[in-house]
């Protein structure tokens with residue numbers, strides 16, 4: 001049941017691959033709250049994922065766009081404004097991919113061409129999206145842009161590999177662009193640092209199953225689900241959070257502020 005928190009708002013949602021995707025859950029909740037939006041993903045995801053099913057169910061238009069292509073992003077923003085009949089109020093950047101993680105390269109033996117790719121897809125793409133939106137003046141005053149991130153940007157999680165570096169850059173772009181877009185158009189830009197979540201991107205990280213259990217027992221509230229993350233995204237797109245910008249917001253059941261939990265310590269007594 002929705003509360004019309006996004007009634008009359010228009011947006012673009014990047015990154016819904018299948019039902020497990022955080023972006024998919026955000027799309028479902030945004031619709032319930034009265035938003036209209038377009039969906040987008042990399043051209044290859046049109047074949048691999050189930051985004052067509054979501055678009056049909058939610059009555060949304062899909063425009064494929066590689067988030068590393070300024071031309072694709074320009075066409076996406078034009079098309080979205082045309083389809084939705086005006087400027088946008090929110091954008092969700094829910095994009096991540098590392099060829100080094102996929103091909104199991106160790107952090108100390110990275111392929112540097114792939115490292116560039118990780119940075120471009122997973123971090124610089126946020127800058128490209130924001131620059132395109134600003135050049136086209138495509139976002140209304142007080143609009144809200146969110147990108148999803150992970151705490152490996154602040155602390156070492158060895159198997160997160162070069163994605164940790166990409167997340168650090170992503171969070172920095174949110175702060176830096178957030179300053180300029182805030183000054184110019186009152187557009188707010190934040191990152192949400194989500195618990196480990198069983199999605200295609202999440203489960204690609206080595207040792208994910210053990211790791212998700214560890215995070216769960218370290219978090220006083222347990223791990224946050226994709227659906228709960230979607231709820232948080234909705235509040236950040238709504239007018240209830242207008243003065244929040246340039247922040248990295250932890251959505252992790254308290255993991256980020258916990259040094260150690262009783263359960264984890266007890267595990268060493270066995």
Ligand SMILES: NC(=O)c1ccc[n+]([C@@H]2O[C@H](COP(=O)([O-])OP(=O)(O)OC[C@H]3O[C@@H](n4cnc5c(N)ncnc54)[C@H](O)[C@@H]3O)[C@@H](O)[C@H]2O)c1
Pocket residue numbers: 014015016017018020021022023041042045065066067068093094095096097121148149150193194195196197198199200201202203
């Ligand atoms: N799953 C987790 O444990 C977790 C935790 C914290 C943050 N995150 C972040 O959440 C975001 C969404 O990931 P998810 O967990 O929902 O997994 P997911 O695999 O469902 O989503 C990742 C998306 O990125 C898209 N993508 C990859 N390359 C692209 C490109 N060149 N252009 C456009 N799109 C491209 C994929 O097609 C996919 O839809 C990512 O930024 C991820 O790093 C995930």
